[in-house]
Amino acid sequence: MSATTIGGLIGAAIDSMGGDGDSNVDGAIKGAVIANVLKVVLPLAATYAVGWAVLRGAGVLKDRAFGGGEA
Known part of the structure; x- marks a missing residue:
């Protein structure tokens, strides 16, 4: 199953637990949209976090190698 389908199913299930008596279609649509946004x-976000960690680690290694920061 694709993420859109799973998101729609989860959204419909959460909407049906609300008990407001309306259709579950709006919950399914919201779930599908959220799944696509998260894709x-x-x-x-993961790429940014890894890049940030690599740059920070490279800065620390440079400081250790060349004794930066101490005057």
């Missing part, structure tokens, strides 16, 4: 946002 884009999560890889970008």
